[in-house]
Amino acid sequence: MEGHTDVPCPNCNNPVNDRPRAGDVTVCLNCGAWLVPDGDTKLRGMSRSEAEQIPEDVQSTLIRASRLILQRGSAPAPTAPLEEDPD
Numbered sequence: 001m002e003g004h005t006d007v008p009c010p011n012c013n014n015p016v017n018d019r020p021r022a023g024d025v026t027v028c029l030n031c032g033a034w035l036v037p038d039g040d041t042k043l044r045g046m047s048r049s050e051a052e053q054i055p056e057d058v059q060s061t062l063i064r065a066s067r068l069i070l071q072r073g074s075a076p077a078p079t080a081p082l083e084e085d086p087d
């Protein structure tokens with residue numbers, strides 16, 4: 001049955017309604033975690049090595065989004081790969 005399904009963020013349990021497709025990534029609006037699809041109906045946090053493989057412009061967009069989210073406060077400690085390597 002195809003209905004309205006908010007998938008909980010694996011990091012903070014906040015419902016994520018922007019579900020990424022395979023090969024895509026989304027950012028949890030509550031905790032800033034980078035999320036990728038895990039099967040058809042679930043999400044999981046993106047690993048550091050996966051994050052390193054996505055294009056640089058996408059990475060910087062995600063980093064900026066995560067920072068904005070985390071700056072609003074009230075979020076648990078981030079598990080998203082937020083460090084920016086200078087090289």
Ligand SMILES: [Zn+2]
Binds near residue numbers: 012029031
């Ligand atoms: Zn979250």
